Amino acid sequence: MTVITRFPPSPTGMMHIGTARTALFNWLYAKHTGGKMLFRIEDTDRKRHNEDAVGALIRALEWLELDYDGEIVSQFEQQARHREVAEELLGKNAAYKCYCSAEELEEMRTAAKAAGKPTFYDRRWRDASAQEIDKMGDKPFVVRIKAPLEGVSTVPDLVQGDVTVANDHLDDFILLRSDGSPTYMLSVVVDDHDMGVTHVLRGDDHLNNTFRQNIIYDAMGWDKPEYGHVPLILGPDGAKMSKRHGAASVEEYREMGYLPEAMRNYLLRLGWGHGDAEIISTAEAIEWFDFKGIGKSPSRFDFAKLESINAHYMKASEGQRLIDLSLPFYETRHGIRPDKIAQARILAACDELKDRAKTLLQFADESVFFAKKVPFEYDDKAAPLLADKAVLQMLRDRLSALEGFKAEDIQNICKDVAADLMDGKMGKVGMPLRAALTGTTNSPSIFHAAEILGKEETCARIDAAIAFQG
Ligand code: GLU
Numbered sequence: 421m422t423v424i425t426r427f428p429p430s431p432t433g434m435m436h437i438g439t440a441r442t443a444l445f446n447w448l449y450a451k452h453t454g455g456k457m458l459f460r461i462e463d464t465d466r467k468r469h470n471e472d473a474v475g476a477l478i479r480a481l482e483w484l485e486l487d488y489d490g491e492i493v494s495q496f497e498q499q500a501r502h503r504e505v506a507e508e509l510l511g512k513n514a515a516y517k518c519y520c521s522a523e524e525l526e527e528m529r530t531a532a533k534a535a536g537k538p539t540f541y542d543r544r545w546r547d548a549s550a551q552e553i554d555k556m557g558d559k560p561f562v563v564r565i566k567a568p569l570e571g572v573s574t575v576p577d578l579v580q581g582d583v584t585v586a587n588d589h590l591d592d593f594i595l596l597r598s599d600g601s602p603t604y605m606l607s608v609v610v611d612d613h614d615m616g617v618t619h620v621l622r623g624d625d626h627l628n629n630t631f632r633q634n635i636i637y638d639a640m641g642w643d644k645p646e647y648g649h650v651p652l653i654l655g656p657d658g659a660k661m662s663k664r665h666g667a668a669s670v671e672e673y674r675e676m677g678y679l680p681e682a683m684r685n686y687l688l689r690l691g692w693g694h695g696d697a698e699i700i701s702t703a704e705a706i707e708w709f710d711f712k713g714i715g716k717s718p719s720r721f722d723f724a725k726l727e728s729i730n731a732h733y734m735k736a737s738e739g740q741r742l743i744d745l746s747l748p749f750y751e752t753r754h755g756i757r758p759d760k761i762a763q764a765r766i767l768a769a770c771d772e773l774k775d776r777a778k779t780l781l782q783f784a785d786e787s788v789f790f791a792k793k794v795p796f797e798y799d800d801k802a803a804p805l806l807a808d809k810a811v812l813q814m815l816r817d818r819l820s821a822l823e824g825f826k827a828e829d830i831q832n833i834c835k836d837v838a839a840d841l842m843d844g845k846m847g848k849v850g851m852p853l854r855a856a857l858t859g860t861t862n863s864p865s866i867f868h869a870a871e872i873l874g875k876e877e878t879c880a881r882i883d884a885a886i887a888f889q890g
Contacts, residue, residue: 423455424618427481427488428495428608430462431473434669435480437721438623438653438661441687445650446621447486448688448709458615459488463496464607480670484680493615495607502602505610505640506563506595514639515595517553517561518545539591546592563596565635573631578648578711580624585631593632605629609636617645621711624649648711650691651718661721673726677749677781679737682730689729690719699732731778739770742783749784750791762791768872772864789858790872794884802855803890811841811852816882825875827867834867856885 425446429439450457461477463469481488509515518541520528525541532540546566567590574584595606602610608629612620620630627649637644655665662668667676673683685700693715694700694708734742743763750756758766766773766787777783798806806812818833819825834849842848854866857878863869870878 421618423450423453424458424616425450425455425621426458426460426612426615426617428460428462428611429477430465431469431477433470433473433476434671435477436661436668437670437673437687440480440484440670440683441653441691442622442650443481443486444484444684444687445692445709445714446619447488448705449619449621449711450489451706452709455618456489457486458490458493458617460493460495460611460615462604462608463494464499464601464604466496469496476671483674484670484684486684493611495611498607498611498614499602501614502607502610503596503600505636506602506606509565509595509636509639510563512639513566515563515565516546516548516592517556518564518592519556519559519561520545538589541591543592560598562594562598564592564594565632565639567592567632567635573634575627575630575634575647577627578619578621578646579651579714580627580649580716583627590631590635595636605632606636609633609640609642612645613637613640613642619648620645621648621650624651648714650714651716653690654718654720656720656722658720665721666723677746677779677783678726678730679733679745679780682726682733685733686726686729689725690721691715699729727778734777734779734783735774737774739767739774742770742774742780743767746780746784746787749781750788753781753784754788756788756791758788758791765790765872769864769869772868776864786863789860789863789869792859794880795888796859796884798855798859798885798888798890799861801861802859803888805852805855805861806885806888806890808848808852809886811837811849812856812882812886814841815849815853816879816886819870819875819882820879822875825871825878827865827871830870831867852885853882856882 427443427446429435447457449455459481461474463474478492506515510517528542529540541564545564568587571587572584573587573590574582577583593605594603596602630647630649634644653661655661657665667673670683681702684702684705688700688705689698692709692713694713697704700708743758743766747757750758769787769790773783773787777786814837815833818837819830822829822833834853835846838844838846838849850866851861853870854863855861857863857866857869857873873881
């Protein structure tokens with residue numbers, strides 16, 4: 421049997437990280453078993469539908485580097501098929517037409533609430549005779565499923581184990597609305613069946629739906645998929661992860677400068693484990709992924725851990741890739757697009773930059789000075805460091821006479837200047853040099869940075885700093 425998983429998000433305008441984790445788990449299980457992951461957009465809510473929201477899902481999946489098999493399926497486009505199955509269920513007497521008015525339903529709701537019943541609809545049309553139905557003529561109706569009235573239903577869940585409910589908790593839910601549109605409950609079953617889905621791995625907020633959906637499988641005589649319901653992701657405070665916790669969507673993590681492989685590794689560990697492995701390559705994840713490793717209780721989002729995993733992947737990444745991925749950040753944060761020369765400088769400083777930066781954003785912030793052109797601005801901390809022009813002038817004179825321009829020699833010159841002017845206090849020379857070369861007070865080794873900038877550029881920057889009147 422070929423395993424077929426599916427990723428069926430609703431287009432809400434963004435991809436929630438919980439949805440991303442579901443995608444990852446389905447993708448890993450498909451890869452692990454040599455199966456397929458299908459991608460279906462659950463786009464039946466036409467009032468809220470827009471193509472941009474679909475685009476956001478596709479972009480998020482692409483960014484996470486999770487591919488899918490076949491074409492994207494639109495649930496909305498399968499409506500005729502969903503209606504056909506509803507007709508078939510009516511024909512089998514497994515479903516029925518219900519002509520209750522809104523007022524009647526409201527009365528039932530109030531009565532059920534007062535009586536403390538788990539469901540409210542009193543099934544008054546369930547056993548209506550053909551004559552009673554005929555009498556209604558072309559009045560609007562909904563189609564409801566005939567849910568079992570007695571006994572219990574069990575879902576053998578691959579994550580939670582057997583989960584059982586009493587059938588009196590299951591209502592005769594609606595399959596077709598009075599305008600003929602199919603409900604989610606019907607559509608999802610028909611689509612999963614028609615797409616040959618063998619494994620449904622989704623959030624445990626869908627567990628209640630599973631009992632209802634299984635009624636349709638049984639009524640149609642279809643094989644049910646295997647189910648695995650994954651506990652939700654909670655914020656650091658234990659409430660369901662939402663905007664309030666910082667970032668809840670994949671796009672926001674991208675904008676915060678996280679790498680896709682780090683995000684995958686982090687999301688994988690958030691709810692799945694393999695011994696005490698923390699850093700798990702995609703190849704290992706594919707090899708190891710199984711249902712057994714999925715935790716039964718919800719996990720809390722831990723930003724510090726995500727950052728440390730990201731730092732690991734930053735170090736492991738090729739320098740040029742980090743530069744390429746950081747290009748949008750140089751632009752959005754500093755209005756600078758590093759040219760070829762700047763990129764070569766950044767690449768030369770990459771080992772040091774990678775050790776310091778936990779995200780691409782920090783990487784861009786700490787290396788953007790390589791791309792600056794004199795004269796540039798000095799930040800509030802850097803500007804006051806440029807007040808002592810004698811230090812800068814002596815540095816400028818000695819550096820311009822230096823042959824070779826190596827970090828070690830530059831450092832020695834700073835030492836000499838410190839000895840001559842600043843009682844040997846190296847910081848009193850190093851800090852102004854850093855301010856002059858970077859416009860900030862934060863950078864990797866300034867001697868190495870000067871070497872990379874080269875004599876001409878270093879001297880030009882010191883000249884600009886000497887000319888600067890704060
Ligand atoms: N469209 C549903 C959602 O985004 C998923 C349905 C399912 O997994 O069956 O929550």
